[in-house]
Amino acid sequence: MTRQQAVDFAAARLVQVCDNPRLDAQLLVCHACDIEHAVLFAHPEIPLSRSEESLFRSCCSSRLLGTPLAHISGKKEFWSLEFIVNEHVLIPRPETELLVETALQCIAEKKVVKILDLGTGCGAIAVAIAKERRDCTVVAADISTPALKVARMNAKRHGIDILFIHSDWYENLGRHQFDVIVSNPPYIAEKDPELDAHVAQFEPALALISGESGLEALERIIGKASRYLAPGGHIVLEHGFRQGQQTRRLLQQHGFEQVRTCQDLAGQDRVSCAHLGAGQAQRSP
Ligand SMILES: C[S@@+](CC[C@H](N)C(=O)[O-])C[C@H]1O[C@@H](n2cnc3c(N)ncnc32)[C@H](O)[C@@H]1O
Structure with a gap:
């Protein structure tokens, strides 16, 4: 599964639970692959490693159950600063x-x-x-x-x-x-x-x-x-x-x-x- 396929996979499912499923899907992929948003856009064709895919799937399931993204990633931006939450x-x-x-x-x-x-x-x-x-x-x-x-x-x-x-x-x-x-x-x-x-x-x-x-x-x-x-x-x-x-x-x-x-x-x-x-x-x- 490539990064782009992972985004599409998550976005299709997250429609049920969030207002901006595509953005959430991108953030989940970034979290699972430990990459910045810009890197995802620059290289969507790169396949997820086995461990990245396993983390991605489990994060996706948590998000589908309503867990906030910030709890999945453990961080949230505020005042352009990143905070641990x-x-x-x-x-x-x-x-x-x-x-x-x-x-x-x-x-x-x-x-x-x-x-x-x-x-x-x-x-x-x-x-x-x-x-x-x-x-x-x-x-x-x-x-x-x-x-x-x-x-x-x-x-x-x-x-x-x-x-x-x-x-x-x-x-x-x-x-x-x-x-x-x-x-x-x-x-x-x-x-x-x-x-x-x-x-x-x-x-x-x-x-x-x-x-x-x-x-x-x-x-x-x-x-x-x-x-x-x-x-x-x-x-x-x-x-x-x-x-x-x-x-x-x-x-x-x-x-x-x-x-x-x-x-x-x-x-x-x-x-x-x-x-x-x-x-x-x-x-x-
Ligand atoms: C709405 S949250 C705000 C957290 C943070 N300041 C923010 O804006 O993201 C309210 C905070 O007040 C704290 N709090 C609730 N009752 C309190 C009390 N009696 N004395 C001191 N802090 C209290 C809670 O633990 C919580 O962290």
Whole structure:
């Protein structure tokens, strides 16, 4: 079987389970042959070795059962960087790049900034920001020990120095104070009928679900943010596309100013940000 035949074989079968079967098929062949996409295009006529074909067939079967490509390959691109992912972390989503963009805009004028990423997962947000702003100090927290292990690997892989802390939101952050808090917390309601069955099956509930309303994590993060933000500090939060108004209200209730929501590429509310008036900052415990 040549690389091209393998792509055609997989694409024909994957029609049942994915939106872009040909692209998935190409990525499966690249993974099985350990080659870049460009190499597949340049040499589609090369036959798969016996071991490549066996790996290709088993990956194809997993994908047909709904396993995400990122779990099959063990990696996912975010902010044009490659991240290691596994079943313990959320697979970084393209819309989260808006959060990174917004956070970078907030600190564009500032020098030497201290940033906190709450619920860092595989570390995608923390690493992306740290890569762009080498002058910043980045602290990243998560309640999941296996997620932090993945995040540490990703920071090392990208040559970034990040302080990782195992913490239930702010609980173990001590007296640290930050200029920016960023977070993409879990924000799906427990019984949300729109939660994709494959997402729920393959990604950790801890990374997806947040209480009955879906807003519990956002409430906890916003509720204590002023204790950990320096005066004039910013908060930048991702949320569900129907949660923009509630998130803005929560931010206003907790004394944040210049509250605004940014829309993702689909035109949907996705990231809300605000800054803390100088009089609102409290001392951390
Ligand atoms: C939606 S995922 C985001 C992961 C990553 N930041 C990203 O954007 O790809 C939410 C993350 O919050 C973490 N998390 C959930 N509850 C938490 C808590 N109480 N304290 C700290 N982190 C928590 C989960 O383990 C998960 O890694």
